[in-house]
Amino acid sequence: MADGAIIDGADSTDAGVRRRDFIHIAALSLGGVGGLAALVPLIAQMSASDDVLAESSTEIDISAIAAGQAIKTIWRKQPVFVRNLTPAEVAAAQSVDATKLRDPQSLADRTKPGKANWLITMGVCTHLGCVPLGAGQGEVKGEFGGYFCPCHGSIYDTAARIRKGPAPKNLEVPPYVFSSDTVVKIG
Amino acid sequence: MSFPWANQYKPSNAFTSWLDEKLPLPRFVYNAIGGGYPVPRNLNYAWNFGVLAGFCLVLQIVTGVTLAMHYAANAGVAFDSVEHIMRDVNWGWLMRYGHANGASAFFVVVYIHIFRGFFYSSYKAPREMIWLLGVVIFLLMMATAFMGYVLPWGQMSFWGAKVITGLFSAIPLVGEPLQQWLLGGFAPDDAALNRFYALHFLLPFVIAGVIILHIWALHIPGSSNPTGIEIKTESDTVPFHPYYTAKDGFGLGIFLLIYCAVLFFFPNALGHPDNYIPANPLSTPAHIVPEWYFWPFYAILRAFTADFLFIPAKLMGVLAMFSAILVWFFLPWLDTSPVRSGHFRPLFRKFYWLLVIDVLVLGYCGGSPAETKYVLISQIGATYYFLHFLVILPIVSSIEKPQPLPFSITDHVLGTDAKTVAA
Numbered sequence A: 001m002a003d004g005a006i007i008d009g010a011d012s013t014d015a016g017v018r019r020r021d022f023i024h025i026a027a028l029s030l031g032g033v034g035g036l037a038a039l040v041p042l043i044a045q046m047s048a049s050d051d052v053l054a055e056s057s058t059e060i061d062i063s064a065i066a067a068g069q070a071i072k073t074i075w076r077k078q079p080v081f082v083r084n085l086t087p088a089e090v091a092a093a094q095s096v097d098a099t100k101l102r103d104p105q106s107l108a109d110r111t112k113p114g115k116a117n118w119l120i121t122m123g124v125c126t127h128l129g130c131v132p133l134g135a136g137q138g139e140v141k142g143e144f145g146g147y148f149c150p151c152h153g154s155i156y157d158t159a160a161r162i163r164k165g166p167a168p169k170n171l172e173v174p175p176y177v178f179s180s181d182t183v184v185k186i187g
Numbered sequence B: 001m002s003f004p005w006a007n008q009y010k011p012s013n014a015f016t017s018w019l020d021e022k023l024p025l026p027r028f029v030y031n032a033i034g035g036g037y038p039v040p041r042n043l044n045y046a047w048n049f050g051v052l053a054g055f056c057l058v059l060q061i062v063t064g065v066t067l068a069m070h071y072a073a074n075a076g077v078a079f080d081s082v083e084h085i086m087r088d089v090n091w092g093w094l095m096r097y098g099h100a101n102g103a104s105a106f107f108v109v110v111y112i113h114i115f116r117g118f119f120y121s122s123y124k125a126p127r128e129m130i131w132l133l134g135v136v137i138f139l140l141m142m143a144t145a146f147m148g149y150v151l152p153w154g155q156m157s158f159w160g161a162k163v164i165t166g167l168f169s170a171i172p173l174v175g176e177p178l179q180q181w182l183l184g185g186f187a188p189d190d191a192a193l194n195r196f197y198a199l200h201f202l203l204p205f206v207i208a209g210v211i212i213l214h215i216w217a218l219h220i221p222g223s224s225n226p227t228g229i230e231i232k233t234e235s236d237t238v239p240f241h242p243y244y245t246a247k248d249g250f251g252l253g254i255f256l257l258i259y260c261a262v263l264f265f266f267p268n269a270l271g272h273p274d275n276y277i278p279a280n281p282l283s284t285p286a287h288i289v290p291e292w293y294f295w296p297f298y299a300i301l302r303a304f305t306a307d308f309l310f311i312p313a314k315l316m317g318v319l320a321m322f323s324a325i326l327v328w329f330f331l332p333w334l335d336t337s338p339v340r341s342g343h344f345r346p347l348f349r350k351f352y353w354l355l356v357i358d359v360l361v362l363g364y365c366g367g368s369p370a371e372t373k374y375v376l377i378s379q380i381g382a383t384y385y386f387l388h389f390l391v392i393l394p395i396v397s398s399i400e401k402p403q404p405l406p407f408s409i410t411d412h413v414l415g416t417d418a419k420t421v422a423a
């Protein structure tokens, strides 16, 4: 009998693959594959559901935001800061050598062309997700004049770039377009 | 351990004889925590805390299931349903305060239980498995307590959930998707609240299962004792019942006195007032702190403010925080001294107390705002914490000259024959 051939009779002790061994291996493998396949829905059900993902985009009227002011709005259930930088703040952000920063980006990388004064970022600290201070009236802005996260002391500059503290990244810039000069559509 | 002199279970009447044949549950209990389990005669009150921990788990399950009958896990109504429990449900306030303070009591008890283990080196052979399972229980307790604290959906609940799941976003590459998967969204919301509720309900029963393994493993070598030397003869032991049922029962009474004093007179002393403000995703409380029992670990998390080699500060803090507990898994092999009890280890004993102080200092810093001075103290404290386990303990156990051990437990309790004769 050829080596590896399936031998009839479960009790055959000849060399080669016994029918029962084959059935055991086949059944267990198939069972294992089935078990693994059942994990897919069990794991996937925890991901964001369709209604959460349906990225309701948000439109904001920015005409009332004077230079030096900011508003907080909501996108995907998370806060967004829309800030109208003063010329001094723009200059401060541009005067830094961006390549030396922890997350090297220039102000131009983080704003739309010709709209360098409109700094639109998520209001979510990239450390552990607190809402930094600095967008609301009278809130501390930290030593670089941008934002200050009270949770563990991350300090952002006037381009919302991380300058000090534990956060690894600059405040995230969400996808957005200027629908007109006074309306911004986020998402 | 089935010591040869252990009392044998004898069914006392026809019914128990019948039961003993069909389902020998009374026999099992008798041998596990009854007259059939010989225990060292010299256990002090530090050995009371395992039973107290078991009591706390029962307390949490009873009050928890009661609360579950009135609580609604939906971000829109969760906060109000908790207030409804507090104000409208008959005795609801007792159940809620009992559960919240019960969690604190559970951690007090388990911390003492763990530090008992540190002092008497209960983690050493042949009890490594008991210890490893204990650390697993502790990790499960932390997960359970964290998710429970999210349920009232107050400001601390919400921001605690955000910050703690944010820890996972520190993991390179998969971090952000992982956090979104854990939360089922971009920020804590209904999806997160519901799953935390489901898991908060489930995990205590998982803990109960691991406790069964923990005690099973304990019964193989039997309990250690304050001398750290093993049982030699029958005179070293007494039956668990009635001796330790009585002693543990007395301890339980004292525990309940303290627990009830806090429950009835200072029910909010250990909580944070901000958690009575409904969750607001747009405003972070000025000073986010976890519950007190996480403070030492939170201080270690915050101690890392600068990048370390190639590892970003954020990841470093997270790794350090988890390592602070994971290092306990290696304790049986880090402490190589042949002597167990701290009573006979003069040098070890000093460092033990330094560790206690270090953890208390870390705890204090973890509960304080993220100001420079507290961060600096946390950095020193965290460094010492890891030094203790990874450097000091191995060195101390190899250079220390332990004091002479008594010949047996009986000798230690009654004095040697020579002394007894002289007396």
Ligand code: HEM
Pocket: B046, B047, B048, B049, B050, B051, B053, B054, B055, B057, B110, B113, B114, B117, B122, B123, B127, B130, B131, B133, B134, B135, B137, B138, B207, B211, B214, B215, B218, B222, B223, B224, B225, B328
């Ligand atoms: C829900 C939590 C826990 C329960 C209900 C529990 C229960 C018990 C009980 C009843 C005992 C026997 C009595 C005693 O020695 O105190 C025991 C022993 C022990 N436990 Fe735990 N325990 C818990 C958590 C832990 C944790 C978190 C650790 C360590 C990280 C731990 C480590 C030990 C060790 C090493 C022993 C053996 C001590 C000896 O006999 O010398 N336990 N546990």
Ligand code: FES
Pocket: A125, A126, A127, A128, A129, A130, A149, A150, A151, A152, A153, A154, A165, A166, A167
């Ligand atoms: S969450 Fe902002 S510094 Fe930690």
